[in-house]
Amino acid sequence: MHRDIELTNWTAVCSLDEIVPNTGVCALLKGEQVAVFHVLDSEERVFAIGNYDPNSGVSVLSRGLVGSLGDRIVVASPIYKQHFDLFTGECLEAPEHSVPSYRARVEDGKVWVCA
Template structure:
């Protein structure tokens, strides 16, 4: 019999504390995680590492949210590299991609899985 470890979830904040098309930083499993709320109406929530390996700083939650083609991205506020919100891929430097975290909203509370 294979034992699978259950995923743990950390409550980050109420959804309404994140303005649409912006991000916040949260401490999850001892790591800085950038959590983004995208859209007005049909909203989506994403979580990626907050640490930008290009700038070597925890700044991604302060980046500008937008899209490149059909990809939802955040542009780092320092060197403007774009990170895909779905999978953490760095568009300009794929070797500098970051981790994407599972995220969910329950009863208007944002949770990040670790």
């Protein structure tokens, strides 16, 4: 679930063209590492979830492989390969290890994250 945050907390992270399609980057927002993903499938979208992988104990989710499992768009952690839903942050294999999700959007070619 998206964190309940005021709209005034949107931060420009980078230009959309700075994120290779179907990969992620890490951004530091208010002291937190956030994994920001540029997904290009039937449409072009951006997603943001916490970068910290609670299964491995390291901040690596931005370096994971983006794909889909059924109707879910996910990133597979590069360490133990657990899948995290990019809409919700839910860890599919271990829901108790889910990560926060953040609202993300593209405006005027820039990626904005609400955190």
